[in-house]
Amino acid sequence: MATAERDYYELLGVGRAASDADIKRAFRRLARELHPDVSDAPDAADRFKEVAEAYEVLSNPQTRDLYDRFGRAGLRRGGFSPSEFGLGNLSDVFAAFFGEGLFGQAASGRRAARGADVAGAVEISLAAAYTGTAVQVPVRVVVACDRCDGSGAEPGTSPETCPTCGGAGVVQQVSQSVFGQFVRQSTCARCRGAGRVVATPCTRCGGDGRIAEDRTLDVDVPAGIHDGQRIRIQGAGHAASLGAPAGDAYVEIHVRADERLVREGDDLAVAVEVTMIDAALGVTVSVPTPEEELEVELPAGTQPGDVRTIRGRGMPSLRTGRRGDLHVHVEVAVPRRLEPEQRALLAELRQKLGDDAYRDEHGFFGRLRRALR
Numbered sequence: 001m002a003t004a005e006r007d008y009y010e011l012l013g014v015g016r017a018a019s020d021a022d023i024k025r026a027f028r029r030l031a032r033e034l035h036p037d038v039s040d041a042p043d044a045a046d047r048f049k050e051v052a053e054a055y056e057v058l059s060n061p062q063t064r065d066l067y068d069r070f071g072r073a074g075l076r077r078g079g080f081s082p083s084e085f086g087l088g089n090l091s092d093v094f095a096a097f098f099g100e101g102l103f104g105q106a107a108s109g110r111r112a113a114r115g116a117d118v119a120g121a122v123e124i125s126l127a128a129a130y131t132g133t134a135v136q137v138p139v140r141v142v143v144a145c146d147r148c149d150g151s152g153a154e155p156g157t158s159p160e161t162c163p164t165c166g167g168a169g170v171v172q173q174v175s176q177s178v179f180g181q182f183v184r185q186s187t188c189a190r191c192r193g194a195g196r197v198v199a200t201p202c203t204r205c206g207g208d209g210r211i212a213e214d215r216t217l218d219v220d221v222p223a224g225i226h227d228g229q230r231i232r233i234q235g236a237g238h239a240a241s242l243g244a245p246a247g248d249a250y251v252e253i254h255v256r257a258d259e260r261l262v263r264e265g266d267d268l269a270v271a272v273e274v275t276m277i278d279a280a281l282g283v284t285v286s287v288p289t290p291e292e293e294l295e296v297e298l299p300a301g302t303q304p305g306d307v308r309t310i311r312g313r314g315m316p317s318l319r320t321g322r323r324g325d326l327h328v329h330v331e332v333a334v335p336r337r338l339e340p341e342q343r344a345l346l347a348e349l350r351q352k353l354g355d356d357a358y359r360d361e362h363g364f365f366g367r368l369r370r371a372l373r
Helices: 008-012 020-034 044-058 061-077 090-098 126-131 276-281 340-353 363-372
Strands: 118-124 133-144 170-177 180-187 210-221 230-233 249-255 262-264 267-275 283-288 293-298 307-310 326-333
Touching: 008 020, 008 044, 020 044, 044 061, 118 133, 118 210, 126 133, 126 249, 133 249, 210 230, 210 249, 267 276, 267 283, 276 283, 276 326, 283 326, 293 307, 293 326
Parallel strands: 118 249, 267 326
Antiparallel strands: 133 210, 170 180, 230 249, 262 267, 283 293, 307 326
């Protein structure tokens, strides 16, 4: 489909700096043009679903930020999947997105809202974020009552049409004024907008049709996820009434700090300490990575503060899958306590080395580059 290639901003015809109001206006305009109620174009339904998906992403600050930073790949790795919007009448479409009908009137009290979302959190190690992992997250969620199958009525009985609103879920009051007749519509107080009443409530759910349960979410955490990012699991939230879709579950991922490594975006940094003798002669050191120990060769003449960069040994990118780099920062240890014989040996070595042994072949700018690193 075109949504696999076209930019969401391009689909809505807005720039990347567009405000929320600009995005909302653009979607309304396109929805009126592309909805099958008003368009005879053979691809109208597909194009409408494209702009609906674009609006779903860009109207939410969190998914918009993820898209701006990492594109569609970042959305997928972050657990986003587009909602399935049915192509009812255009008024119903606007009510689903904005809570209102085609001309801005309040949505009917009988139109059931989707279930509420559920939030959870889990902590993983840096090593798990490096490879990706599967975790289980306990949540308490409202689900359909299994005794009454969500109807709210005791088995063997059925809900009845509300006698107050006649099943409409709303009641209307007509009043006269000098300006003419006014009709005020409000949610039916007796059935609370359901359009039906339960004469014999289910003994388990008390007539609500839903009960709270402890459940476990199986969550696939993508490799490269950052601390604080959330994964969306569509339809795993609280059940709704009147058969409306369930809400979603959002699991926030906390990546536990590793005392050996520092994460900088998709790069990793590690510090190693070598003696001044090893720094002068060159040495191979073992440095940690989230996956394994890595042997790194430090050349002769390594200076304090030098950084060795190992390409492709950092964290994987959520957007591209390519790995960042590993930066090895070198600290040079100088002896603090010397025996007289050792001091004499160093004094003799200093005399033999002379100034040429310390001369930087790269000159001042080489020293400056090292200092900036």
